[in-house]
Amino acid sequence: MSTPTPTEGSRTSRDGRSVTVEVKVPHVPLPPEDLDTDEMILNMGPQHPSTHGVLRLEVTTDGEIVNQVRPFIGYLHRCFEKHSEKVGYPGVVPYTDRMDYLAAMNNNHGYVVTVEKLLEMEVPERAEHIRVIVAELNRIASHLVAFGTYALDIGAVTPFLYAFRERERILDIFEMACGARLTYNYYRIGGVSGDLTPEMIGMIGEFLDYFEPKLKEYDNLLSYNKIFIERTAGVGVIPLDMALGYGITGPMLRACGMAWDLRKNDPYSIYDRFDFDLPLGEGLKGEKGDCYDRYMVRMREMAQSCRIVRQAVEQLPEGDYILPKLPKMIRPPKGAEVYVRTETPRGEMGFYIVSDGTANPWRVKVRSPCFTNLAIVPAISHGVMLADLVAIIGSIDIVLGEVDR
Amino acid sequence: MTPVEIRDRVEGALPGAVLRLETEAIDPWLLVEPARIREVCRLLRDDPDLAFGSLMCLSGVDWPKENKLQVVYHLHSIERGHRIVLKADMPRDEPRVPSVESVWKFANWHEREAYDLLGIVFEGHPDLRRILLPFDWEGHPLRKDYVYPDTYRGITNKP
Amino acid sequence: MAEYTFFGGMHPNLVYALAMVFWGVVILGFVAVLGLYLIWLERKVSARIQSRYGPIYVGGKFGWLQTVADTVKLLGKEDLVPRDADRLMFNMAPAIVMIATVMTFAAIPFGPNLIIADLNIGIFYLLAVSSLGVVGIIMGGWASNNKWSLYGAMRAASQIVSYEIPVALSLIGVVMFVGSLSMAEISQFQDGGIWRWNLFRSPFLFLAGFVYFVAALAELNRTPFDLPEAESELVSGFHTEYSGMKFAFFFLAEFANMFIVAAVATAMFLGGWSGIVPHDVLPIPGVVNFLVKCWLLIVLMMWLRWTLPRLRVDQLMYVCWKVLIPVSFFLLLGVGVQMLL
Numbered sequence: 001m002s003t004p005t006p007t008e009g010s011r012t013s014r015d016g017r018s019v020t021v022e023v024k025v026p027h028v029p030l031p032p033e034d035l036d037t038d039e040m041i042l043n044m045g046p047q048h049p050s051t052h053g054v055l056r057l058e059v060t061t062d063g064e065i066v067n068q069v070r071p072f073i074g075y076l077h078r079c080f081e082k083h084s085e086k087v088g089y090p091g092v093v094p095y096t097d098r099m100d101y102l103a104a105m106n107n108n109h110g111y112v113v114t115v116e117k118l119l120e121m122e123v124p125e126r127a128e129h130i131r132v133i134v135a136e137l138n139r140i141a142s143h144l145v146a147f148g149t150y151a152l153d154i155g156a157v158t159p160f161l162y163a164f165r166e167r168e169r170i171l172d173i174f175e176m177a178c179g180a181r182l183t184y185n186y187y188r189i190g191g192v193s194g195d196l197t198p199e200m201i202g203m204i205g206e207f208l209d210y211f212e213p214k215l216k217e218y219d220n221l222l223s224y225n226k227i228f229i230e231r232t233a234g235v236g237v238i239p240l241d242m243a244l245g246y247g248i249t250g251p252m253l254r255a256c257g258m259a260w261d262l263r264k265n266d267p268y269s270i271y272d273r274f275d276f277d278l279p280l281g282e283g284l285k286g287e288k289g290d291c292y293d294r295y296m297v298r299m300r301e302m303a304q305s306c307r308i309v310r311q312a313v314e315q316l317p318e319g320d321y322i323l324p325k326l327p328k329m330i331r332p333p334k335g336a337e338v339y340v341r342t343e344t345p346r347g348e349m350g351f352y353i354v355s356d357g358t359a360n361p362w363r364v365k366v367r368s369p370c371f372t373n374l375a376i377v378p379a380i381s382h383g384v385m386l387a388d389l390v391a392i393i394g395s396i397d398i399v400l401g402e403v404d405r
Numbered sequence: 406m407t408p409v410e411i412r413d414r415v416e417g418a419l420p421g422a423v424l425r426l427e428t429e430a431i432d433p434w435l436l437v438e439p440a441r442i443r444e445v446c447r448l449l450r451d452d453p454d455l456a457f458g459s460l461m462c463l464s465g466v467d468w469p470k471e472n473k474l475q476v477v478y479h480l481h482s483i484e485r486g487h488r489i490v491l492k493a494d495m496p497r498d499e500p501r502v503p504s505v506e507s508v509w510k511f512a513n514w515h516e517r518e519a520y521d522l523l524g525i526v527f528e529g530h531p532d533l534r535r536i537l538l539p540f541d542w543e544g545h546p547l548r549k550d551y552v553y554p555d556t557y558r559g560i561t562n563k564p
Numbered sequence: 565m566a567e568y569t570f571f572g573g574m575h576p577n578l579v580y581a582l583a584m585v586f587w588g589v590v591i592l593g594f595v596a597v598l599g600l601y602l603i604w605l606e607r608k609v610s611a612r613i614q615s616r617y618g619p620i621y622v623g624g625k626f627g628w629l630q631t632v633a634d635t636v637k638l639l640g641k642e643d644l645v646p647r648d649a650d651r652l653m654f655n656m657a658p659a660i661v662m663i664a665t666v667m668t669f670a671a672i673p674f675g676p677n678l679i680i681a682d683l684n685i686g687i688f689y690l691l692a693v694s695s696l697g698v699v700g701i702i703m704g705g706w707a708s709n710n711k712w713s714l715y716g717a718m719r720a721a722s723q724i725v726s727y728e729i730p731v732a733l734s735l736i737g738v739v740m741f742v743g744s745l746s747m748a749e750i751s752q753f754q755d756g757g758i759w760r761w762n763l764f765r766s767p768f769l770f771l772a773g774f775v776y777f778v779a780a781l782a783e784l785n786r787t788p789f790d791l792p793e794a795e796s797e798l799v800s801g802f803h804t805e806y807s808g809m810k811f812a813f814f815f816l817a818e819f820a821n822m823f824i825v826a827a828v829a830t831a832m833f834l835g836g837w838s839g840i841v842p843h844d845v846l847p848i849p850g851v852v853n854f855l856v857k858c859w860l861l862i863v864l865m866m867w868l869r870w871t872l873p874r875l876r877v878d879q880l881m882y883v884c885w886k887v888l889i890p891v892s893f894f895l896l897l898g899v900g901v902q903m904l905l
């Protein structure tokens with residue numbers, strides 16, 4: 001395919017810095033047997049208030065009923081994997097922040113755990129505890145965004161503001177720890193970049209005491225609201241075998257009834273020392289594996305994360321927050337490669353790192369949970385209404401930064 | 406099951422498909438003949454003792470010095486708890502491998518990504534087109550010999 | 565008749581014409597001030613529910629002048645008409661919606677002698693004229709040449725037309741009970757204290773009041789029935805493509821309609837200008853009673869908007885056709901039976 005040359009409609013701006021081009025975009029044709037003259041092809045385009053980022057959904061509708069959905073992604077592709085081959089192992093950490101920017105700590109965690117496995121490096125105890133505390137707090141923050149934006153999609157505006165009010169307190173803690181509110185770059189290969197002071201530990205305790213009753217308030221406001229249940233129960237049901245075939249992980253898989261959480265089933269870091277439950281979807285209001293179950297799993301997981309943070313804070317030992325003697329240059333042995341997976345708020349994030357013995361990784365592949373989860377949307381969107389499609393996309397809780405990397 | 410047992414089981418059912426087993430790596434891997442990868446995967450999924458119901462990750466890796474493109478499959482069994490890695494090597498100028506989309510639907514988008522970024526053609530894939538890059542992009546960026554273009558649709562990155 | 569002159573020499577018809585123009589201007593002024601006030605109130609109520617402050621900078625501690633500032637801003641915006649839009653209908657749509665709304669103000673009984681046009685078909689006129697608004701909405705959605713606006717307009721049309729029926733049926737119960745269509749007579753009927761209000765005079769009318777309120781919320785396109793302007797799905801529904809003063813008209817019409825609904829509910833069910841205790845016990849002016857009751861209903865509508873999620877289209881239609889209409893028929897029957905006994 002050759003690059004299409006600009007047509008006669010192209011013109012350069014007056015200051016010469018921008019070019020406007022008119023290009024005919026070829027329409028990707030539908031298979032002929034699906035073509036029906038009554039259908040309308042609608043673009044829930046890249047800019048849309050409820051597609052959670054720059055996602056384009058080409059929706060073929062028959063009135064209000066959706067016949068087919070084709071997601072088009074790549075609008076936020078920032079060449080993470082190509083960059084990571086140039087910046088060296090420690091330099092990749094800020095890039096991982098920007099993938100799933102709502103759960104940046106968990107992304108960092110996944111990456112540094114992978115590199116440490118490659119190097120067979122042991123991390124100090126205090127650093128491990130700090131990592132768990134921070135990762136679980138970020139899980140709460142991420143689920144709060146999922147909760148707030150999902151409510152917004154369904155039409156209730158108020159829970160969004162409540163969720164962000166709680167999130168502000170978590171972000172204040174993070175700002176004290178590492179200076180940033182969204183993309184933290186907190187983890188280092190061998191530990192974390194800064195210690196948690198007693199003041200911060202106090203703030204964490206206060207936040208947990210403040211937050212746990214709020215979950216009941218959100219339940220009263222939204223979870224048992226008849227209209228919300230009508231909108232989400234029975235919508236977008238994913239059968240368990242379909243979920244496993246598509247590689248669905250995270251809260252979506254637990255909503256289908258499967259008790260699978262990498263923190264319990266394939267523990268990394270020190271998660272095997274903490275006691276917490278796995279909320280599962282039970283199909284209380286609709287069917288098992290519907291949007292309501294996915295929503296409730298995330299709500300209940302916030303309470304479980306609070307438990308983990310409390311235990312980690314209690315057990316926090318004194319010590320180093322990073323390995324005292326770090327190697328000058330991070331250079332895993334030639335030919336070493338490893339795949340490590342961690343549980344982010346959206347599912348299983350895996351890093352496959354291939355090393356060639358130099359200071360730059362040879363290949364870093366990210367198995368992104370949202371990328372995988374989003375692939376199921378065309379399969380479960382036959383015959384739903386347009387409003388249901390919004391509910392389904394919201395319940396998958398996608399972050400386009402992670403889908404596109 | 407250990408990697409050796411897995412290799413033996415696959416050898417027993419599909420002789421000649423597994424070219425090599427490497428147990429010294431952190432994740433032991435099997436090198437599989439590219440043309441038979443789909444049968445091997447189907448066996449791994451359907452055999453009740455192997456029960457590899459999940460494909461964890463599908464990546465493409467470029468090795469220009471050895472003149473090969475490699476597809477790496479990380480498999481995992483939820484029931485049995487074992488993991489294995491499959492690798493398939495192809496010549497760089499003819500990178501064709503059967504698609505495993507019919508075995509695990511997971512592979513659908515990940516194979517599209519490998520095609521998009523590395524140019525590996527997956528035969529039998531229902532909808533092999535670019536996923537992350539625009540439909541009319543030239544080249545496969547993740548290859549080691551990729552040259553960054555100067556212009557795209559008339560937009561240039563030179564001042 | 566022709567000898568009688570006003571102001572030393574003016575023909576009566578001329579004076580009537582001038583009076584109509586005068587009252588028209590008064591209504592427009594009232595609608596404008598009402599719009600300003602209600603938009604400010606909405607922002608404050610929503611802010612307090614969402615645990616934030618709302619406007620607090622413009623015009624003192626409570627942000628009184630915020631809406632004035634917003635109006636000035638909207639007046640200064642560029643008036644965009646999409647290139648492929650149908651210009652005539654695009655420009656007419658907000659006008660039609662506004663006209664339909666403003667016309668209804670003529671028959672609202674604000675107080676014992678404060679009704680601009682005391683028609684003997686008062687409530688019938690109100691219902692008929694306020695139904696014209698849907699024409700403007702459909703025109704706006706179609707003329708925008710935008711699939712999303714079209715979706716919003718179609719949803720709005722089906723919703724408003726369907727919910728007209730429970731609105732009318734629940735009001736017919738009141739008309740039967742009172743025996744007159746005239747707004748002034750209905751309000752007069754309920755004068756004298758809370759026990760004379762229609763809402764408490766009959767259990768059927770009590771339920772009819774709730775049916776009216778819910779159905780009227782759907783008429784207004786307010787949450788939980790705000791699918792036509794569902795922000796998260798359709799960007800902005802039928803008024804996506806409107807900017808500047810045209811958008812302001814749609815917006816203003818929505819708030820003025822809120823007042824109309826509250827006013828009709830007050831006049832028909834909550835006693836109109838009647839106070840909680842009879843006038844001789846506590847002489848509060850009728851217009852104050854009326855406006856306070858309207859205000860409470862409006863705050864209730866805002867409260868519902870910011871608490872509840874929205875219903876899907878088919879659920880909305882289900883509520884109308886399978887719940888509200890049978891219930892309102894039954895209530896009508898009940899009122900009739902009660903009157904016979």
